[in-house]
Amino acid sequence: MQPGIDVAGPVQAEIFVVWLNGERVELTGPCGAAPWIIELESAEHPVASVERIVRDVIGPASLVHSTSWRRDRDAVILSFIVVIGAELRGAMTSAPVERLALARSGATSAPTSVEYGQVLEHGLRHLAWLARDDAAVAAELSPAWRTVLAGYVPEPFRNLG
DSSP: OOTTOOOOSOEEEEEEEEEEETTEEEEESTTSSSOEEEEOOTTSOHHHHHHHHHHHHTOOOSEEEEEEEEEETTEEEEEEEEEOOGGGTTTOOOEEOOOOOOOOOOSSSOOSOOOHHHHHHHHHHHHHHHHHHOHHHHHHSOHHHHHHHTTSOOOOOEEOO
16 A cells, blocks of 8 residues: 555445336335445445345345545445345335436546435446446346436546545
8 A cells, every 4th residue: 555545434335225126127125225334344345234134135136336536524435235025125115216417527627526325327328338248247247128228328437526
């Protein structure tokens, strides 16, 4: 690690639990149609922590993938897209995912504000890219998922602020 680069303070996972309702992506989870925020322990890998917590609370996810990070709420926030099967939604509140413009940064600066819907939009674009570029991700996504994601302009991982 380079001198002066360190993560101070808590690390939080911002989990977007999504499922496919017919031909529409919906957001759900223990917090309803909103991101699920959890603080991560330093001893476990963030992806492993999110996978374990989702499995324990909701059930086994089809896909867990980190899509971005930012500094907010006095923490480093790692954003995750978690794909679940429709059968796992249960009684959790769910709402259709609306398309939004991405939060845009300057060439050397973070966006001035980032709304969670923009993070979700970025995550779904990232997932669309992975569905085309990553065999492991493509294998976990049904043809229906790949059809829905085809409408998203793929983008790889990037810092959102």
